[in-house]
Amino acid sequence: MQTAELLAIVAWALLWAVVIGAASLLLLKPLRRTSIAVQICVVVLSTVAVLTAGMVSAFNAMVISARDLEVMWYVLAIASAVAVAISLVLGARVSRNAKLLAAAARSIGRGEHPGLPAPLMSSELSELADELERSSRMLAESREREAAVENSRRELVSWISHDLRTPLASMRAMAEALEDGMASDVSGYYRKIISQTDQMAVMVNDLLELSKIQAGTLRLKAEPLDLYDLASDAIADLAPLAARRQMRLDGGGVRECLAFADGPSLGRAVRNVVLNGILYSKPGTGVTVEVTREGEDAVVTVTDGCGGIAPEDIPHLFDTGWQKNPSRGRSGGAGLSGTEPEAAGYSGAGIGLSMVAGIIRAHEGSVTVENVDGGCRFSLRLPAPDRERPTEAPGRSSTGSPDVKEGEVPRGH
Secondary structure (H helix, E strand, O other): OOHHHHHHHHHHHHHHHHHHHHHHHHHHOOOOOOOHHHHHHHHHHHHHHHHHHHHHHHHHHOOOOHHHHHHHHHHHHHHHHHHHHHHHHHHHHHHHHHHHHHHHHHHHHOOOOOOOOOOOOOHHHHHHHHHHHHHHHHHHHHHHHHHHHHHHHHHHHHHHHHHHHHHHHHHHHHHHHHHHOOOOOHHHHHHHHHHHHHHHHHHHHHHHHHHHHHHOOOEEEOEEEEHHHHHHHHHHHHHHHHHHOOOEEEEEEOOOOEEEEOHHHHHHHHHHHHHHHHHHOOOOOEEEEEEEEEOOEEEEEEEOOOOOOOOOOHHHOOOOOOOOOHHHOOOOOOOOOOOOHHHOOOOOOOOHHHHHHHHHHHOOOEEEEEEEOOEEEEEEEEOOOOOOOOOEEEOOOOOOOOOOOEEEOOOOO
16 A cells, blocks of 8 residues: 555544534533433444445545445445444443432432342443442441430430429429428428439539530640549548448549549549449449559449449440339439439439540540449540640530440440
8 A cells, every 4th residue: 555545544543433423522512411322332333434435435545346335335334333232232231220329319218228239231330339328328327326326315304304303393292382381390390302303403513514525615725634633522522421331432543643644523423333333233232443554554443332233234234314224223322313402413314434435435435334243343544645636625525325334335436
């Protein structure tokens, strides 16, 4: 083939490719919202058209016989028919799988399982289908968690309503007795009214604190502090209650254990755990508070004499509002409503330990629960101080309760 003929063939082929390609792009623009099968057919037809036009132009530039030209037309016709047929099959399969994915997405939106067939045609669509499956599972798990949290909140509201009605009814009865002059011990009635008012104030404050923890708006002002001071304050505050219940309350372990934490919130968490141990332990037993260091972590442990916790109850210990725990029933002390004088400062609404979990979680720490001889041990573990951590930051928390088991609850969980 001469150079001139070769250049002419290349020039005609490029010319037809540019012209037909531009026409195809202009045609695809208004068809971009049509079925992908139609668009694939347009692309295949434009390819066949470029091939046909280029071949015709090339044969016209060359001296060929009529028989060869006839053979060329037969070959082009068969190739074009096969190409269009394959494009229709391919487009139909892609369109069908795309419709299946769209239906699966709609079913996920309705809360149903997508039920995608496998395998799909291409790796891209298969990856999209796998992602839809993962999204469906994650949404189902999220709905289950949300339902559990909502159920827990409803139960909490029910329990709180009951616990508020009990002291309110008692206060009303005592107030009416005072008003009618029927009270034999006027000063005693006043003391009981004040005690129950304080009890309801504690309950309301606990609810406000818990709402901040669950909303992630708990503000922490972290600073270096001695955990033994917090433990000592809790022991001094609750020693009269322990004495009335004929219990020993003492501290031990390392005398100095510095940690980087928010003093008020962490002190509340330590006090709640110690109070929980006192209220659920048997008379004649003891509650021991220890502050130690394990590696770089600071640990506050509270060991009580409750008699142990049933394994099936451990996962619910930090659930908001959870109170049903036969193995930790109170003995000879405050009732569930917490209205007795010795339970002052305790809401009795089942939110004390959930507050502990939220506060420790906000400090990026962990909680450990285990049964020991004659009781159980709660451990509050705080990580080593992070010097790059801001001194004031919102506590990170979730609305669900941590997974509690006889062992360690993962940090930040």
